[in-house]
Amino acid sequence: MQKQGIFRLGLLVLLLGCAGLSHTVFAHHSTAMFDQSQVKEFTGVVKEFQFTNPHSWIQVYNDETGEQVEWSLEWGSPNRLIREGVNPTTFAPGAPVTIRTYPMLDGAPAGLFIGARFEDGRTIGRWED
Secondary structure, three states: OHHHHHHHHHHHHHHHHHHHHHHHHHHHOOOOOEOOOOOEEEEEEEEEEEOOOOOOEEEEEEOOOOOOEEEEEEOOOHHHHHHOOOOOOOOOOOOEEEEEEEEEOOOOOEEEEEEEEEOOOOEEEOOOO
């Protein structure tokens, strides 16, 4: 009888641990920190395109305030982006680009990538005029 009680206790601890971890996984994929009711559009120069898992990042310099600010833009996984025609050289360092993003709620220079337009008129992501 004592072995059965220990087994049940162990099973309970395991289930509670799994439930706690699942909350962490769902929180990781949240977009709650972005203001999806606002679209910020700005022009800048690509610093770096980090084509990495689990999320790609685009670093863009912008100086619309007279001071150079580095924006960090979160995007999707390379697996998804490749299927959309994006590759590691899509955002070449030094390339001028106009960005649309859902900005951070706290006003930090970061956001969730929506789309981009390059000088040659090419667009990437969701770009509606």
